[in-house]
Amino acid sequence: MAAISDYALLGDCHGAALVSSDGSVDWWCPARFDAPSVFARLLDAAGGHWSIRPSGRYTTTRHYVDGTMAVRTEFRTESGVLRLTDALSLGAGERGHRIGFTSPHVLIRRVEVLAGTVEVTVEVAARPEYGLVSPTVTGVATGIELTGGADRLMLTSDHELTVDGCLVTGRFTLTEGQDMVFALHHRSAAEAPVALLDGRAALRDTVEGWQSWDRIHQGYQGPYREEVRRSALVLQALTYQPTGAVIAAPTTSLPEEVGGTANWDYRFGWLRDGSFTLKALWVAACPDEAHRFFDWKAASVGSVTAEDHVPIMLGAGGERDLTEHILDHLDGYQGSRPVRVGNDAWRQRQLDVLGEVMECAWILRERLGDLSPAAATLLRALADRAADTWPEVDAGIWEGREGERHYLTSKLMCWVALDRAIRLAPLLHAEAEVPRWSRAMEQLRAAILTTGWSTSVGAFTGAFGSDHLDAGVLVMPIVGFLPGDDERVLATVDAIERDLVRDGLVQRWTGSGDEGAFVICSYWLVEALVLAGRTERARQIFEMVTARANDLGLLSEEIDRRDGSLIGNFPQALSHIGLINAAWAIAQGEAGGNGS
Structure with missing residues (x-):
């Protein structure tokens, strides 16, 4: 094989x-x-x-x-x-x-x-x-x-x-x-x-x-232009054009560890990845594709009431039920069993999705025009959900199946949902909701700054009350929660570089042993470094991780830090999305912009 x-x-x-x-x-x-x-x-x-x-x-x-x-x-x-x-x-x-x-x-x-x-x-x-x-x-x-x-x-x-x-x-x-x-x-x-x-x-x-x-999609003229160009083609190839959904990967069950059991079906569209996807499509000069992707998300999510489950992922046609089953007759890639079809993560409760959808609307705000009543209602409902549920536990962005916690990235994206909703209030016809959303946002911000910070580690950590670092926290300056040169952000970036990074490859969290490095985490580190004013180091990380692509410029979900091999589903849209956004951040940083 x-x-x-x-x-x-x-x-x-x-x-x-x-x-x-x-x-x-x-x-x-x-x-x-x-x-x-x-x-x-x-x-x-x-x-x-x-x-x-x-x-x-x-x-x-x-x-x-x-x-x-x-x-x-x-x-x-x-x-x-x-x-x-x-x-x-x-x-x-x-x-x-x-x-x-x-x-x-x-x-x-x-x-x-x-x-x-x-x-x-x-x-x-x-x-x-x-x-x-x-x-x-x-x-x-x-x-x-x-x-x-x-x-x-x-x-x-x-x-x-x-x-x-x-x-x-x-x-x-x-x-x-x-x-x-x-x-x-x-x-x-x-x-x-x-x-x-x-x-x-x-x-x-x-x-x-x-x-x-x-x-007609060659508007990006910054550094690493050819890598961005190839990644844009990959994203287009992974777009299910009848609906506009961007699929996470075209494969199922390619293992995160060869011979292991972390083998998932990624042939679906994740709402969680949405804002990163839209940003990448904009950078790659694909505005029509970005707009269709947002329309697919809004139409597929539909209305949201207080009792509704907000989906984190959908089938290419917008399907909700992605119930997982095992193909026992297949041995799996190099004996990596089980082989799964479907993905039970669709059942998970992930609060970050509220911010992801709202951020998509923020990115597209100048093209949305007058929102349809249904879209405006949906976005208002998501902001309400963020205001009401941010103190609760959830499954987190990494979709672990070991239970729910107070994940910092989930709280952070609830803050994004409220911040963007307040800014979009006139478009949402929601001016009357701004005082309530603002109170919730300030309470949430205070909780992140106090409970999300570990004095023993000297950094923001993966969950409230935890001493484990989590590379997902790198999105904090990317979404604008704190400036990239804030001393707490700098301390967190330094801690992640010290404990999670080897040869530019970033693991998701401390204590994960020989788990592979997640490619998107390396590109988040690149963006955080640019925002911290460390553009030269950002270039070094970018080039080290991008060099791990195969001879055709394709990236998988993860890279084995022991031998540099590509592992996980392949090619991975989020990895190529990260490449595009990181290249653009470097371009902005070198041009004197903030890269955000």
Whole structure:
């Protein structure tokens, strides 16, 4: 099984696929990010794959086609050079802001020989529904049909392939200048067959579609421009365009520790990440995408009464119930069991989400215009909830399942909810509520400054009454609770650098042993350092963590501090969001701004 860092992301703004550097598609969830997979060798050898590679020995290099999510892999053999181009097809003719609104759900793979002669081997082992289904494979006039369960697949190619039980195989020799194209079409059993794509034309159209989007989203001209540009493309690929939801990651159950049990399904949209997401989309010059993301959040949350559970995460279509279950038939990535589908964190009570949604409205305030009555009612209700519930315990931003506490970051984001609501009061038609919200905000601020500070540690800690540091506290100056050069903030940053940071990689909290470093925490540290006036150190941290990305510039959720390997679900939207925001903070700091 390949290393997590060995994979490239393919996206069509509906679903996602991962292809390894040796030409094997080991993960594909067509139609929706959280749909059952067609290929899942990423999680078990029996999960299905589609490999295309030279028959003999080879070395590889790869890159994204500039401005796209199409990947080119070059195989160098003793007899020649083979280039493989992989992409998920976009809708025909989609350009600019409109890419990804429709998708034919087709995986396109083109091979071409650049020099010499190369023998190519193809193997397609589709295993729908996370490997539970071995399809019936039949040669038909239009190609090869793979039928099983709720999935219908049609494989077309320029070369005759062989049906071997539930496998499709092929071996052929190409010489310099020759090429072949394969296209695997997916539909559900309930859908009528559609016209099959011309693979060559669809690949050209897809490349042009991505490049047209990239051309109009290059407003950022600061330091680390190419890293920001690639991260913006990743965020677009992880956007479920039918609704505007930004998905946390395209994978499930890639472990936080190889062989461990912290294996979660991240194929959903987290409201908690919302304000960081919107800020990143603004920096990357994606205002339309930012507005659609806010609209999705507001519409999906709906109304909130005193008894309602405010969701922390939603399905790509806005679904609430994401009940978790275990796929016992899969061994997991390198034996990391269990493999989970769904995420029971949806049931958790996290007070920070109140501030996250309100901060989104604050970021977009100049574009919101007159809020709809429903949106204004929702935001007022969230502020009321923050005023009433901030003294209560919750599960915290790290979604631990060991019980609720008085987490400082949750209190901090309740303060954000109240602060932004007061500033937005005219837009919310809530001027009469300002005195009550202001009283609650001042009480909350006093509690954070007194109970959130540990005199024994000399820093703000992760929970009231705790002596454990928590990297989440780094957002305190980022959201404007205290200035970045406040002596208490500086002391907290120094303590975190001393106890949680190694080689620029930041663990979440003290006492976590060999737990991996969370990438977003390193980027929060970068922002906090800029706000503290330590821009040179911020650059050092930024470059150390960004250097851990794979050869395509992709980042996972975590980095193993023992060997520097990427771990956790991959690629992780929040990591790329952190990169964009940290780069912008450095740009602001070097330009003399405050980076906030």
